[in-house]
Amino acid sequence: MTQIKFGSFNGICEQAALIVCPLVGSAQGIEPTCYSRNVQIGSTLIFQPAASFIHIVAIIMTLIMIFHVRSKYTAVGRKEIVLFFYLYAVIELLAIFLDSAIIPTSSGVYPWFTAVYTGLVAAAYMCLLINAFIGFQFAEDGTPVSLWGLRIACFVAFGVSFFVAISTFKGFAGMSYLKPTALWIIYLIWPVLCVLVYVVLQLVLVVRTLDDRWPIGDIVFGVAFFAVAQVILFAFSNVICDSVKHYIDGLFLFQLCMLLSVMMVYKYWDSITKEDLEFSVGSKAAVWEVKDPLLAGGRGGTEYAEDDQSNYHQPGSLVGGVSGGQFYQSHMHGYPPQGY
Template sequence: MGLSFGNYDEICDTVALIVCPLLGSELGLEPKCYSRNVEINNTIIFQPATCFVHIAALIMTAIMIYHVRSKYTAVGRKEIVLFFYLYAVAEILAIFLDSAIIPTYSTAYAVFAAIYVGLGTAIYWCLLINGFVGFQFAEDGTPKSLWFLRISCVVLWLIGFLVALATFKSVGGLSPTKTVGLWVVQLLFPVVCVAIYVISQIILVLRTLDDRWPLGDITFGTLAFVAACVLMFGFSATICDKVKHYIDGTFFGTLCLLFAVMMTYKYWDSITKEDLEFSVGSKQSVWEVKDPLIGAGDVDVMGPASINTHESPFSGGHSSNRNNSPGRLAPGFGSKGSGYPPAGQYGGSTY
C-alpha cells in the first residue's frame, strides 16, 4: 500500500477506519475487503470480531484502573489514570461506530466520529505528558500538574473534534476530499507523541533507575504499536482475503493497540512502588521487634500510628515530603539505604 501525506484514498482502500464512510464522495470510501457482518435481532452488526476486542479492552482497562488507583502513593498515579479513562471512553465509542449500531448515513455518526477523533488526539497527548511526570518538572498529584494535564487534554480534544467535524461538514476550507488536517491529527500526531514518550522513558530509566527491566516493557509496547499500524494499514486486505472475510486488519490492529496499552501500564507499574510510610491500604502493616535483648517490659510492637516523622494522611495536613519519598519509585531512585524503618536503630534489630 502506498501512503501519501494527507490522502485517505489508499488508506481507506485497505482498512475500514471509522472516518472512511464520511470521506471522498457522497458514498464514502470503502475497503477492498472487510470482515463479514452478522445479523442479531434484525440488526446488522459490522466488525463483530473487532467489537469483542473492544469489549475485552474495556474489561482490561477497568482492571488496570483498579490497580492504578490502589497504589495510593505511586508517582504519577492520578496522571496515568486519566490516560486509561480516556482510552476506555474511546473504546466505548468504537463499539458503536465500528459495528455501525449508529448508522453511517445518520447525522449522529459524523458527530460521534468527530468526538472519537478528538478523543484519540487527547489520549496520545495525555500519554505524552505522562512521559514527563517522572522527571518531576511539576510535582505529581498537585493541582498544578493535574489541571495542566486536564485542560491541555480538553484543548487537544477540541482541536481534533473541530478539525474532524469541519472535514466531514466541509467547513473552513476542509472537506471530505481535502483531508490534510484530519490526516495530521488522526495519523501523524499519534506517531509523534508515541515517539517522544518512548524516548523520554528510555532516558528516564537509564538516568534515574538502576533496574533495566522496564526497558523490556517499553520495547514490547513499542513493537505492539508498530505491529498495529503495519497490520491495519499494510496487510488488512491480505488478512481479510486469507481468512475468507471472517476478520480483517482492524481486528489485529485493535488487539495490538490493547497490548500496547497494557504494556504502558506494566511499565508504569514496574517503575513505581508503594511507600509503606504513607500507605493507606486496607491491610495495615505492623512491624514486630523480635530481639531477645529487649526486656519483657519494653515495647516490642511498633505500628504505623507510632510514626511521628510525617503527618498522617488522614490528619488533614499536608506533608512536604509526600512526593519526595524515595520509596515511590523503583529501587535505584534516590540514595541507597533510604526508606523506613532504618536498620539498626531500634534495639539493634534488622527488619
C-alpha cells in the same frame, strides 16, 4: 502494499475500515476492498463483530488497570496516568457503536460521534505525551498545577481535533472531505509523534535515574505491539481478510495489538513506581519488627504479671539506700507490714 499519500485517505481506507472512511474522499466515503463478515442479531446488522468483541475486552481490561492504578495510593503520577486509561476506555466504548454500525454511517449523528471519537483519540495521545514528563518532576505530581495542566492540554487537543474533524466532514471553515489534510495529520501523524516522544523520554528516565533496567523490556514490547498494529492495518489487512475468507480483517488484529500496547504502558508504569509503605492503605497488614523493648509485650513492656520470678527489684529509696519493700521482704514479711 498500500500506497500512502500525504493528506489522502484513499489508499488507507481501501486497505482498512477506519471509522472516518465513510466520511472522507467522496460524498459516499471510501469503501475497503475487503472487510469482515457481518452478523445479524434480531433485526440489527452488526458490522465488525470480531473488532467489537476486542473493544469489549479492552474496556474490561482497562477497568482492571484503573482499579490497580488507583489502589497504589502513594505511587508517583497515579492521578496523571489514570486519566489516560479513562480516555482509552471511553474511546473503546464509543468505537463499539461506530465500528459495529449500531450508529449507522448514513445517520446524521454519525459525523458528530466520529468527530468526538477523533478528539478523544488526540486527547489520549496528548495525555500520554504529558505523562512522559511526569517522571522528570517539572511539576510535582498530584498537585493542581500538574493535574490541571494535564487536563487543559487534553481538552485543547480534544477541542482542536473535534473542530478539524467536523469541519472536514461538513465542509466548512475552508476544509473539505475531498482534501482532508488537517484530519490526516491529526489522525495518523499526531499519534506517532506522541509515541515517539514518550518512548525516548522514558528510555532516558530509566537509564539516568533507575538502577533496574527491566522496565526497558516493557517499553520495547509496547513499541513492538504499536508498530505491528500499524503494519497489519495499513499493509496486510486485505491479505488477512482474504486468507481467512472474510471472518476477520486487519482491524481485529490492529485493535488487539493496540490493547496489548496499552497494557504495556500500565506494566511499565507499575514497574517504575513504588509505594511508600508508611502511608499505603493496602489490604494486607504490614509486619513490623519491634526493636524498642518499651513497645514490645511481655517483659520490659506493659505486662508485669510474670515478673515475680525475675531478679529485678525496685530501686532503693534515697533514704538509707534501701526501699521499704526490700527491707520487709528481707525479714520474710509481706509488704506492707501486717497491722498497717
